[in-house]
Amino acid sequence: MEDQRVVDIFQTYREVNQAFFQLLTRAASKHKLTALQLVVLRVLHEYPEIRVSELAEKLNLGNSTTSGIVDRMVKAGIVERERTVADRRAMTLTLTDRGMELWRETDATRMNMMRPLLSMSEHDHRELNRLQHEVLRILKLSKEEA
Incomplete structure (x- = not known):
């Protein structure tokens, strides 16, 4: 019975994650x-x-996969690579003006598509937030003990 509770929690998170990814x-x-x-x-x-x-780390992807994504975005004129002043061998990434405008447009689209989440009551939102933080706390604790 306890195993089923774990499976239920995992399955619910998986389904929510899939729904968010489909919307994204x-x-x-x-x-x-x-x-x-x-x-x-x-x-x-x-x-x-x-x-x-650093970008690869934030995306939880490998450097080569991230570089491929960045290469396509550079070619599209959305991102630019620049050498750092401190270390001429190192490159940093920034959004171009076109990339910044695209960010604003896509963010507005994404937020409009997620607006139905606001139908959740304030109380339910606070409770969901509390429960998610509790799940994270338990999983992080479990990870540290492993």
């Missing part, structure tokens, strides 16, 4: 992007002048 994919495709490119836009918006290795 739809929002991105409206702007001729992939969901991953949309996430890259968000990260570069939040962390201007980030290195590829």
Whole structure:
């Protein structure tokens, strides 16, 4: 019976994650992007002048996979690579003006598509937030003990 509780929790998170990813994919495709490119836009918006290795870490992807995504975005004129002043061998990534505009457009699309979540009551929102933090706390504790 306890095993089923674990399976139920995992399955629910998996289904929610899939629903969010599908929504993200739809929002991105409206702007001729992939969901991953949309996430890259968000990260570069939040962390201007980030290195590829740092971006890869934030995306939970390998450096070569991340470099491939960045290469396509550079070619599309959305992202630019710049050498750092401190270390001329190192490259940082920034959004171009076109990339910044694309971020604003895609973010607005994504938020409009997620607006139905606001039908959840404030109480339910607070409780969901509390429960998610509790799940994270338990999983992090379990990870540290492993």
